[in-house]
Structure formats: structure tokens, C-alpha cells
Amino acid sequence: xxxxxxxxxxxxxxxxxxxxxxxxxxxxxxxxxxxxxxxxxxxxxxxxxxxxxxxxxxxxxxxxxxxxxxxxxxxxxxxxxxxxxxxxxxxxxxxxxxxxxxxxxxxxxx
Amino acid sequence: xxxxxxxxxxxxxxxxxxxxxxxxxxxxxxxxxxxxxxxxxxxxxxxxxxxxxxxxxxxxxxxxxxxxxxxxxxxxxxxxxxxxxxxxxxxxxxxxxxxxxxxxxxxxxxxxxxxxxxxxxxxxxxxxxxxxxxxxxxxxxxxxxxxxxxxxxxxxxxxxxxxxxxxxxxxxxxxxxxxxxxxxxxxxxxxxxxxxxxxxxxxxxxxxxxxxxxxxxxxxxxxxxxxxxxxxx
Numbered sequence: 001x002x003x004x005x006x007x008x009x010x011x012x013x014x015x016x017x018x019x020x021x022x023x024x025x026x027x028x029x030x031x032x033x034x035x036x037x038x039x040x041x042x043x044x045x046x047x048x049x050x051x052x053x054x055x056x057x058x059x060x061x062x063x064x065x066x067x068x069x070x071x072x073x074x075x076x077x078x079x080x081x082x083x084x085x086x087x088x089x090x091x092x093x094x095x096x097x098x099x100x101x102x103x104x105x106x107x108x109x110x
Numbered sequence: 111x112x113x114x115x116x117x118x119x120x121x122x123x124x125x126x127x128x129x130x131x132x133x134x135x136x137x138x139x140x141x142x143x144x145x146x147x148x149x150x151x152x153x154x155x156x157x158x159x160x161x162x163x164x165x166x167x168x169x170x171x172x173x174x175x176x177x178x179x180x181x182x183x184x185x186x187x188x189x190x191x192x193x194x195x196x197x198x199x200x201x202x203x204x205x206x207x208x209x210x211x212x213x214x215x216x217x218x219x220x221x222x223x224x225x226x227x228x229x230x231x232x233x234x235x236x237x238x239x240x241x242x243x244x245x246x247x248x249x250x251x252x253x254x255x256x257x258x259x260x261x262x263x264x265x266x267x268x269x270x271x272x273x274x275x276x277x278x279x280x281x282x283x284x285x286x287x288x289x290x291x292x293x294x295x296x297x298x299x300x301x302x303x304x305x306x307x308x309x310x311x312x313x314x315x316x317x318x319x320x321x322x323x324x325x326x327x328x329x330x331x332x333x334x335x336x337x338x339x340x341x342x343x
Binding site: 033 | 249287
């Protein structure tokens with residue numbers, strides 16, 4: 001568990017460092033995610049060495065974004081003023097994305 | 111004493127964990143889609159903070175120790191991607207085409223509809239990444255100077271919408287393939303929506319899981335670039 005959490009933190013640091021160094025317009029943790037995927041694919045690290053911590057983190061991901069949800073209490077005025085736009089984005093844009101994605105996958109897949 | 115406790119980070123960390131723990135129990139008991147742990151936990155904590163007249167900044171002195179783990183969670187998605195990669199191998203190109211086109215469409219549909227509604231720039235910046243998993247959406251919003259709390263709320267709503275209406279909408283439009291349903295749920299409504307894919311079948315869940323990762327990457331890379339192109343916003 002400790003070793004796997006260490007690996008995940010290491011890839012997070014790697015992503016953040018590269019983003020900082022090259023002023024990349026992508027979040028450091030996304031870069032870390034891409035690098036850990038590549039390292040696993042090329043067998044630089046083994047799945048067993050990262051799986052324990054990865055599974056725990058994914059399992060509790062919802063808990064980790066609770067504080068951002070609570071942060072909405074500072075923005076009730078925005079919701080009150082723009083609820084129409086928010087509702088439209090949630091319903092119409094999500095429906096269209098579902099249909100476009102599902103349709104393309106269905107006609108192309110084997 | 112009361113003042114000391116209510117403004118102490120450890121108390122709010124404890125309350126967040128305790129409320130989330132109870133919310134999971136309630137969720138299992140009720141089996142009602144709106145009673146998701148995240149919705150219950152956030153509502154209870156907001157009501158509690160308002161009732162005790164504690165501001166968010168005080169709460170977040172403790173809360174930020176919890177939300178810190180979103181960073182490593184995104185890295186952990188890379189591990190999930192690797193684990194499920196073999197299940198999509200036979201359909202690699204269709205899958206990547208569907209997720210990329212779907213993800214890009216999502217960004218443009220949001221941008222164009224908000225421009226049409228004449229919404230202010232900070233709304234556009236907060237919603238551009240609304241289809242992807244919460245930690246990635248929050249990071250992307252920070253990068254383009256939106257308001258992460260608004261992103262979090264909309265992303266959760268998108269997930270619940272996808273969870274409830276995703277499969278009926280897809281079926282109404284003739285999309286019946288298990289793999290296509292999974293891909294669509296993962297691309298449009300991230301983890302909360304994809305939870306529904308488990309009812310459809312194993313391959314729907316696998317395609318959904320990888321679609322979450324791939325659209326996360328597509329959106330994280332493209333939103334800052336596209337918003338740069340729409341520099342009048």
C-alpha cells in the first residue's frame with residue numbers, strides 16, 4: 001500500500017514538475033495519469049506495485065470532491081441568476097453528447 | 111470552547127467523513143437515484159455550516175486536506191485505464207473516434223449554447239469541461255479561470271442526469287449496442303452516469319470506464335486551447 005501510494009505521488013510530482021517546467025496548458029495530474037498509463041503499458045512498473053493505492057483512491061474519489069461541492073454555498077447568487085443556462089447545459093448538451101458518441105461507436109464497431 | 115471547536119479543521123474533517131459515511135448507508139437503504147452520497151453529504155454540510163454561521167473558508171481549512179486527494183485520484187485513473195485497456199483492443203479506432211468526437215462536440219455545444227444565451231465569460235469557463243469526471247473538470251476549470259465549485263455542482267448534475275436518462279435517451283435514438291451505450295455514458299456523464307452501465311453488462315461498464323479516462327484527457331487538453339481560440343469571451 002505504501003509503495004503504491006509512493007508511486008502514484010511520484011507520477012503526480014512528475015506531471016506537475018513537467019507542467020511547471022514547460023508551462024504546459026494541461027493540468028499536472030492529467031500528465032501524471034498519462035505517464036503512469038505509459039509506464040504500465042511498457043512494463044516499467046508493474047500493475048501490482050500501484051494497484052492497492054489506485055483502487056483505494058478511485059473507491060473514495062467521490063468523498064474527495066465533497067469540499068468543492070460545499071464550496072457552492074459561496075455561489076448561490078450565480079445559481080439563482082443563471083439557473084436557466086445551467087439547466088440547459090446539463091440536459092440538452094449532455095443528451096446530444098450521449099447520442100453523438102453512442103451513434104459513432106455503434107456504426108463503427110465490429 | 112464552542113467557537114474553538116467549530117472553527118477547527120479537525121472538526122470539519124471529522125464531520126465530512128461522518129456525514130459521508132452515513133450518506134452511504136442512507137443511499138444503500140433508499141436505492142433512490144437522487145439520494146446519492148455526494149448530494150446528501152454536500153447538502154447536509156451546507157445546511158450545517160449555514161445554521162452554525164460558519165463560512166466556507168473556515169470549513170475548507172479542514173476540507174482541503176480531503177480534496178487534496180483528488181490529484182492522486184486522477185493519476186489512479188491511469189491505472190484503471192491500463193487495467194481495462196485490453197477489453198477495448200478489438201475496437202480501438204471506433205472507440206477513440208467516438209469518444210474524441212463526442213468529447214469535442216460536448217465542449218462546442220456548451221460554448222455555442224452559452225454564447226447564444228449571452229452568458230458571462232466566467233459561466234462559460236466554469237462549464238466547458240462539464241462532461242468529464244469531477245477532479246479533471248475541476249483542474250481544467252482552475253486552468254481557464256472558471257469557478258471550480260460551479261463546475262463541481264454542474265458535473266454532479268450531469269452525472270445524475272446521465273444515470274437516470276442516459277439509457278432511455280440512447281435507446282430512443284436506436285443505440286442498442288452494449289459497447290456503444292457504455293462509451294456514450296462514460297463520455298457524456300463520467301462515473302456517476304457510468305454506474306448505470308453496470309446494469310447493462312460487463313462490456314458496457316468496461317467501455318464506460320475507459321471512456322471516462324479518454325474523454326478526461328481529450329477535454330483537459332482541448333478546453334484551454336479552444337477557450338484561447340474564443341478569446342473574445
